[in-house]
Amino acid sequence: MLLKRALIATVLAAPVTPLAAQDLAFTSTITASCLSNAPDMAGQMACIGTSANACMEDTPGGFSTVGMSGCLDRELQYWDAKLNENYGAARTRARADDDYLNGTPSETALRDMQRAWITFRDATCDYERAQWGGGTGGGPATVGCLMRLTAMQALYLADSGIGE
Incomplete structure (x- = not known):
């Protein structure tokens, strides 16, 4: 009986540890592979969420609120890196193109579009x-x-031909 009480006390005193970020079974290679095999923009759009969904399925507790948020956030970080990469490339192309729309350089129009998109995304x-x-x-x-x-914005910036 004393051993049982000690075991119960130990279990009750043990900290409850939520699913930690390092416990997630996330890999961005699923999304990257999907993108490389996608024949067109529609196929690329279908890749959105593939790594997060696999993470939720493969992680114990992956469909908990914490698990879902963690898996989705990991894929968000993947897409955010792609967005920054594609925005930089579009900006370089726009700067080199140096076209004007109503007196506004295309690089400035791209920057203004991206700022407006951020406001739209957040809202x-x-x-x-x-x-x-x-x-x-x-x-x-x-x-x-x-x-x-x-x-979606990362794919748009890569596919739009901005500055071409």
Whole structure:
């Protein structure tokens, strides 16, 4: 009986550890492979979320609020890096192109478009979070929205021919 009480006390005193980021079974190679095999923009769009979904399926507790948020955030980071890479390339092309629209250089128009897009993305994802009425699903909904819209913008910047 004493051993049982000691075991119960130890279990109850042990800290409850939530799913940690390092516990996620995430790999961006799933999305990268999907993108490299996609024949067109529609195929590339279908790749959005593939790594996050696999992460949720392969991680114990991956469909918990914490698990979903973590997996979605990892893919968001992947797409954010792609977005920055593609924006830099589009900016270089726009600068070299030096076309003007109503007196505005194309590089300036690109910058203004990107700033407006950031405002749009943030407002859209705030609205999606609001649909959860303060519930715990709001976190994963927000991160999923940020991931999806960031991925779409990254693909747009790569495919748009800006500055060509």
